[in-house]
Amino acid sequence: MKQKLVTFIQSELLNDQQSITAEEDLLISGLIDSIGVMRLVGFIEKNLETTIPPKDVTLENFGNVNTIVSYLDSEIATI
Amino acid sequence: MLNPLLHTNLSASADRYPENVAFRFAETELKYSELDRRTNQLARQLQQCNVEKGDRVGIYLDRSLETAVAVYGILKAGAAYVPIDPLSPVSRIGTILESCDISCIVSAPSKLAFMMRSAESFPSLKYVLGCSPVDKSDFTDPERIQFISWSEIFNSDDSPHCATGIKSDDLAYIMFTSGSTGSPKGIMHTHDSGHAYARITVDTYSISPSDRVGNHAPLHFDISTLGYLAVPLAGATTIIIPEPHTRMPASMTKLAQDEKFTIWYSVPFALIQVLTRGVLDERDLSSLRWILYGGDPFSPRQIRELMDYWPQAQFANLYGPAEVNQCTLYLVPDSLKGTEESIPIGDVWAETEALIVDTNNTPVEIDEVGELLIHTPTMMKGYWNRSDLNSRCFYQRPSDTKIFFRTGDLASRDHVNLMHYHGRMDRLVKVRGNRVELDEVEAAILTHNEVEEAAAYILDSGTEHERLELALLLDAKSDDKEESFRHYVGERLPKYAVPDQIVFLDQFPRTTSGKIDRRKLTELRVQNLQIDKVQG
Known part of the structure; x- marks a missing residue:
């Protein structure tokens, strides 16, 4: 999942203009905008066939790829 | 008595409420006394960097406490501040620096790498304040730009300091916005217009020292003047x-709850996000007393839903282009059903006069649509170095020589004296609250030698999915992909004006005179998208 997320963010959200690491803060300096966050959530929901409640889409859970993966590990059983 | 200056407002508050918190950001804050002292230090430093009264100084900062220090430090030095969108491409920043003859920029350590990388594109730049490289050996010309760190500035003399001879009609700030020809235009505000806005705002919303105002907009966006000036x-x-x-949105509503916001001011898009994904059922936002929105129309249904969450708050639609700050106000009544067609922009606020005129500048009848003209003390002085625009954008009423700003917005006035908004006369649009000239987007891509024709337009306007799309007709030889065109536009336009989607067409729908039929094109695209959705 980690690699899938990195690939999605780089190719779909950053249009292959920039590469990121799993530790990189996704939200500073406008790297990903609000529409990007919505698309990212949609991508995860589609891939894992699950629903992510809005209350979980927070800085703590979606700050970088690593935090997204650990959130999914602990909260979404299907992973 | 002399007219007040924006920075004397700060010093007066520092005298009266030295222990009140002026600005908060994340877990940090600046009290009025601290902000007053730090801006003394910055003003002194700017003068040592040869900044003189009447000069322009750039602010190149992300949201931070330093933005407040920069605004008031620059004003105390007698200069005008010029906020620069940190997401702007280098070429656009270069254009702004050059047109304003900016030799000094206030920035931060996080921007150091950018400054080092881009310095050669900014030939007028001599001083960068707020960050300092350990090693300048990468520079081809290490002596041209001098860097001064915040710690150096904040260790200097903090006694009161202010340039002498600043007058209230001197420039205080210039805000750059989209220009239809492809170069950004600078809206010039003076201490007089900025202070009039601050004063009328404080009166209108009865802002008191105990208020806590959530500032959602970045500094280069005119909505930030409430948080920074009023x-x-x-x-x-x-x-x-x-x-x-x-x-x-869920983190934002948590912040609003923890910080006990009493006043919220943003574009509707931010409130739509809060409504749909801000988990309002779990948040206590009973501290909110004003919900102010502006910059875009807002659907009555969504306002109604928010009003049900926050019944204690007064909702208000604020209208006014950045050229006049704010000029009308509509207090949304508790009786709003949510099924109304639209929300009025209301009536003029204090000290302001509105005219709705036809093409001969004759006032139109009740319920007739015309161009909205505004006379107000909060009005700009004009566009920076654009005598061509300045000769067109004002109207002087012959009967009393009063000067009005031509908003370019269409409006009507109903029988109970409320005004209604009917769109633009030109092709200026709002994308999620940001002002974008569609002509500028098209002009930017038309410089690409493989593009033959282009049309930019908005889809799903006023919804959470509102987006800017660009349709291109390419040279037959072109085999470039969407990414390369997006990259090309991204190097020329601010991020919010870069299309969300680029599509390639074999032909455009045309009007009888052969021009691109943009209305038809938008309709076709909406239908196509629906087909895509069904198939996807």
Whole structure:
């Protein structure tokens, strides 16, 4: 999942203009905008066939790829 | 008595409420006394960098406490501040620096790498304040730019300091916005117009020292003048919402709850996000007393839903282009059903006069649509170095020589004296609250030698999915992909004006005169998208 997320963010959200690491803060300096966050959530929901409640889409859970993966590990059983 | 200056408002609040918090950001804050002292230090430093009264100084900062220090430090030095969108491409920043002859920029350590990389594109730049490289050996010309760090500035003399001879009609700030020909235009505000806005705002919303105002907009966006100019006049607190929170509605509403916002001001898009994904059922936002929105129309149904969450708050639609700050106000009544067609822009606020005129500048009848003209003390002085625009954008009424700004917006007035908005006369649009000239987007891509024709337009306007799309007709030889065109536009336009989607067409729908039929094109695209959705 980690690699899938990195690939999605780089190719779909950053249009292959920039590469990121799993530790990189996704939200500073406008790297990903609000529409990007919505698309990212949609991508995860589609891939894992699950629903992510809005209350979980927070800085703590979606700050970088690593935090997204650990959130999914602990909260979404299907992973 | 002399007219007040914006920075004397800050010093007055520092005298009256030295222990009140002026600005908060994340877990940090600046009290009025601290902000007053730090801006003394910055003003002194700017003068040592040869900044003189009447000069322009750039602010190149992300949301942070330093933005407040920069605004008031620059004003105390007698200069005008010029906020620069940190997401702008280098070429656009270069254009702004050059047109304003900016030799000095206030920035931060996080921007150091950018400054080092881009310095060669900014030939007029001599001083960068707020960051300092350890090693300048990468520079081809290490002596040209001098760097001075915040720690150096904040260790200097902090006694009161202010340039002499600043007059209230001197420039205070210039805000750059989209220009239809492809170069950004600078809206010039003076201490007089900025202070009039601050004063009328504080009166209108009864802002008191105990208020806590959530500042959602970045400094280069005119909505930020409430948090940066009006709140300090009242001695209240501005909470600068960090960038990541603006992307995460659930985190943003948590911040609003923890910080006990009393006043919220943003574009509707931010409130739509809060409504749909801000988990309002789990948040206590009973501290909110004003919900102010502006910059875009807002659907009555969504306002109604928000009003049901926050029945204690007064909702208000604020209208006014950046050229006049704010000029009308509509207090949304509790009786709003949500099924109304639209929300009025209301009536003029204090000290302001509105005219709705036809093409001969004759006032139109009740319920007739015409161009809205505004006379107000909060009006700009004009566009920076654009005598061509300045000769067209004002109207002087012959009967009393009063000067009105031509908004370019279409409006009507109904029988109970409320005004209604009917769109633009030109092709200026709002994309999620940001002003974008569609002509500028098209002009930017038409410089690409493989593009033959282009049309930019908005889809799903007024919804959470509102987006800017660009349709291209390419040279037959072109085999470039969407990414390369997006990259090309991204190097020329601010991020919010870069199309969300680029599509390639074999032909455009045309009007009888052969021009691109943009209305038809938009309709076709909406239908296509629906087909895509069904198939996907």
